[in-house]
Amino acid sequence: MSDDGIPQSGRGYRRGPVLLRGNQVPQTTTDQRLLASDQESDWLHSDPWRVMRIQSEFVEGFGALAELGPAVSVFGSARTKPDHEDYRAGETVGRLLVEAGYSVITGGGPGVMEAANKGAAEAGGTSVGLGIELPFEQGVNEFVNLGINFRYFFARKTMFLKYAQGFIVMPGGFGTFDELFEAVTLVQTHKVTQFPLVLVGKEYWGGLLEWIRSTALTHGTISEADLDIMHLTDDPAEAVNHVVERVHQIEAEQAALQAAAAAERATEEAALEGPGLPSTLGGA
Template identity: 65%
Template sequence: MFGMKKTRPERRQGASLVRGALVSDSTHDQRLLDRRGPADWLHMDPWRVMRIQAEFVEGFGQLAELPQAVTVFGSARTKEGTPEYEMGIELGRKFSEAGYAVITGGGPGCMEAANRGAREAGGVSVGLGIELPFEQQMNEYVDLGIEFRYFFVRKTMFVKYACGFVTLPGGFGTMDELFEALTLVQTRKVTSFPVVLMGTEYWGGLLDWMRTTLVGSGKISPADVDLIYVTDDVDEAVRIITDADRNRSRQLQDEERAAADTVGDAQ
């Protein structure tokens, strides 16, 4: 009947949807990382590698034809109508108008807002979901959605198919994604990859702690803090990403011309 409220538990597991008694009390990530119990995990892990490989192949295949994209992170708990939610909509819309696809984690809150802005602006709206112990549906504004079992596969997709990260206020998951991105930039695993934090009041204390405690104790260098851009202005965030993208494109063109000139001289 229409209007009936769901009573059975439900979970997405990769490409599958399971309900009721078929919903496991653990996730694939939990079972992969769990070393407790009998040694049969020695025989199971090689098969897990095949499943992990399949997730990489699926992600690469689905996302390879995307236009240039920006990944937007933020809390799943942000409510519709709040300033943070409205900022997410504006980000999604303006990046779409600038010609970028918008990638999020596909969930509610800030992720939904960015997907919504992209969708309403006629852009490409992408959601990369994850199997969680609690129910979380892919939001309705996603045009291309992929469900992952493993966090590390999903994180690879966030980075590989984006030219920058924009981070709205969020919790542990957002912090995890933020610091993973910063580590990749700091260690030059990715280059010309700006990381923008939206909300000077929200992120200000974190930046102060980095400068006083991390830099002050020598754990990072002062230049590492400069890897982060903080703003309240959506237009500025878009400009930071697009300027870095254009600079990277020019650099690649210069390298290609230099390589062609070298081959020409050799001939």
Template identity: 70%
Template sequence: MTTSQQSQPGEEPEHRTGPVRLRGDLVPDSTTDQRLLDSRGPADWVHTDPWRVLRIQSEFVEGFGSLAELGRAISVFGSAREQPGSPTYELGTEVGRRLAQAGYAVITGGGPGIMEAVNKGACEGGGVSVGLGIELPHEQGLNDHVELGINFRYFFARKTMFVKYAEGFVVLPGGFGTLDELFEALTLVQTRKVTRFPIVLLGTEYWGGLLSWLRTAAEAHGTINEADLALLTLTDDVEEAVQVILDAAAKPGQAAADG
């Protein structure tokens, strides 16, 4: 709501627009309604921060609305660069299949590589295959095995969906994006923003060096402790990975995420 107040002699005029009060040279010479209705005006406002807030809001609303009834789900991460037929691609397919057979929907980033493999495996296992895509400079698009797909503009909105609607993470070999998702999940569990949230690393040869560094550098320096490292399970066995998730779900008081 926009209002203007008559000023007394010697006083500056005052203008109120919603909760904001303006005086002096900041008082506009037209109202919000006038600027909306009188002309089309410039289009650069669609790129301003207030408009972005609405876009961000719409991404959360769309994500919540689409995934709220998904049921039990696991988010799986891995490289977009893995080629079909490679051992790691086939491992991703097996992960998706076994999680689906265990009764879980599978959530990936929806892209190529390991994400595609996991979505493919989920379809083969008779489960729900979800892909949460992201707008990138070099457009990838959702892979052909995504049954429920949502495209996001903003990483933080997308990452919220990965955590909110999953009961755990399985992380296959990947690059910066995979590492980002892994350490965000670890931080959320360590700080108890999410509770009893299993995180499984698949690939001892790939992830072993990272865990070694965490022990010999981070833990030795006191920036993390052994309990923090215990939040991770490292294995090459898909069956063990699935069992870790099932065991966590069976614990009393299991909570995948707060709120």
């Protein structure tokens, strides 16, 4: 018998898809445990309850961003001060993206993230901040006009990728590295449709790219084509222009592929139908 009173065939106790036998069979039913008034709160921290929290984060994120429209995710250090050139570059990137018709998505924190949100908000665009729960207080910066806070990094990362047509990566630390290399890996393995990925700051990123070329490529752990995934520049305007042009190029390539596939299907269907039967009307 299952814990909801449905007769079961075979030996053992079934709880949904789970089979329990011997000392794994519970002494009370699910309904009894649900309705008990003297429960402890430990279940709030159990893995099944975490699954519900994770599900809720995806539902809330998808619901909030589904109608966002074209957007670009901007990454960079939370430690960058407002008087730093990287902060000013972040403001420019945010403003130019809005002027090009894009919303701006950041991690919602201070530093470069704040700069990009500020540039977007002051240009009259949608300034998105995807915050994360951290052991030290960070919060969402004041220039975010659409904010979502996440408990789980992987749910947050999905939103960065799912709703962005491209990435612009400013100088940053481990969090920025994490987002950068995850995006590169997803493009390299074709888990996501190709999208532009721009690094801003030749002095900051140049050594990393040189190491990738001189060590990883030489060692045979990546291919020559992988080097083309990232575009490097010092100019915020060039970064935005590269994203815009590459997005249009990708869209044109996809449209051409879809048209070719449709034409091929039409040809195959015509071949399967074969030649039409000759008409006998009016024949001798």
